[in-house]
Amino acid sequence: MPIEVRLPTVLRSHAGGRSTVQVDGSTIREVLEELATSYPGLKGQIIADNGALHRFVNVYVNDDDVRYLDNLDTKVSSGDVVSILPAVAGGCRAIQREPEG
Amino acid sequence: MGYCASILDAIGNTPLVEVSALSPNPRVRILAKLEGFNPGGSVKDRVALAMVQQAEKDGVLTGGETLLEPTSGNTGIGLALVCRVKGYHLRVVMPSNVSEERRQTLKLWGAEIIDSPASEGSNGAVRMAQRLAKEHPELVFLYQYGNPANPRAHYEGTGPEIWRDCPEVTHFVAGLGTSGTLVGVGRYLKERNPDVQVWAVEPPAGEMVDGLRSLDDGFIPPIFLDNGGPDLLDRKTVIGPRESIEWTRRLAEIGIFAGISTGAVMAGAVRCASQIDEGVVVIVSADAGWKYLSTGAWTDDIDVVTERAKHMVYF
Numbered sequence: 428m429p430i431e432v433r434l435p436t437v438l439r440s441h442a443g444g445r446s447t448v449q450v451d452g453s454t455i456r457e458v459l460e461e462l463a464t465s466y467p468g469l470k471g472q473i474i475a476d477n478g479a480l481h482r483f484v485n486v487y488v489n490d491d492d493v494r495y496l497d498n499l500d501t502k503v504s505s506g507d508v509v510s511i512l513p514a515v516a517g518g519c520r521a522i523q524r525e526p527e528g
Numbered sequence: 529m530g531y532c533a534s535i536l537d538a539i540g541n542t543p544l545v546e547v548s549a550l551s552p553n554p555r556v557r558i559l560a561k562l563e564g565f566n567p568g569g570s571v572k573d574r575v576a577l578a579m580v581q582q583a584e585k586d587g588v589l590t591g592g593e594t595l596l597e598p599t600s601g602n603t604g605i606g607l608a609l610v611c612r613v614k615g616y617h618l619r620v621v622m623p624s625n626v627s628e629e630r631r632q633t634l635k636l637w638g639a640e641i642i643d644s645p646a647s648e649g650s651n652g653a654v655r656m657a658q659r660l661a662k663e664h665p666e667l668v669f670l671y672q673y674g675n676p677a678n679p680r681a682h683y684e685g686t687g688p689e690i691w692r693d694c695p696e697v698t699h700f701v702a703g704l705g706t707s708g709t710l711v712g713v714g715r716y717l718k719e720r721n722p723d724v725q726v727w728a729v730e731p732p733a734g735e736m737v738d739g740l741r742s743l744d745d746g747f748i749p750p751i752f753l754d755n756g757g758p759d760l761l762d763r764k765t766v767i768g769p770r771e772s773i774e775w776t777r778r779l780a781e782i783g784i785f786a787g788i789s790t791g792a793v794m795a796g797a798v799r800c801a802s803q804i805d806e807g808v809v810v811i812v813s814a815d816a817g818w819k820y821l822s823t824g825a826w827t828d829d830i831d832v833v834t835e836r837a838k839h840m841v842y843f
Contacts (some may be wrong), residue, residue, distance in 0.1 A: 490765050
């Protein structure tokens, strides 16, 4: 079933400029693997060569960081929104972009 | 209790206040540690004092030096207070979009403000301070994001105070900034009771991450990694500005006048309370509401305030 994935600006060029894409998968791992299959430029950018999430990437299911759920094995289902974001310093601006398109 | 010989002796020992009236679950109590009661008005007074005392102990500060620090406001204010009392100079690097009250408070204790670009948020302030520290080796750069005295202030102060006042705590919820509060208190509480769960609340990263050129520009506070942060946290959850303001207002309805980040942390505690069967959730309220009055957080239309909050720093 399709999951909505939101991409950060720095990765959008690898996905034809899209900010949001739909991919299939029932776990975060499946979603990210499917993403890398659909957009080969993303390969190695989100999941590092060692098979773990890239050090400076945070992946959220809805509002929760998957590192503190079941990591790549975190389950997702239709209606969930997966957001990929670079790690930034706390105390940051509180701007939340509305999804585009 | 007798009198304080110095205002700095009034830092810490803040009240822990029950706010269970706002709990969505009758079997879950919620208590808030009100750090706004510190003399500089926030939890960062503890960190500022601990970092300066450690630097004095190490011989880095001997009197009259100038300190440099990146901050979104509260650490700067805490340091400005400590520096004023102890006779040091302070320069703070701060995103230009922090509230006017923060700027004025810094100035009244004699701190000098260096603006970093608003669009780069705290990342930008950290980068600029690191560059300035390199160019000016005469400045003392205590660097709250990497200074072990930051989490230690919470491990030796905030954590034991919570345990003393509420040993029945089952969940600890706090905001994620430098991570000092979370790793310091989290480690202390887990050493006392390994079953205590530690939840981090963060604001949405939003637009400022658009400024990054690549993922390698990302930032994780060194003290988070040095103190086993990834293993200490049990949950990390994002709370948006609207929910933060809603809960800031609800707290005011029961008499708690807290800053907007407390609203976010309270929303996190409520989320936690609704997902567990029973327990006692302790939150840290980083500051009181005074510095946010100009944002209209309690008085203006919620849509207007939410929009405004999206463009300011409140964590």
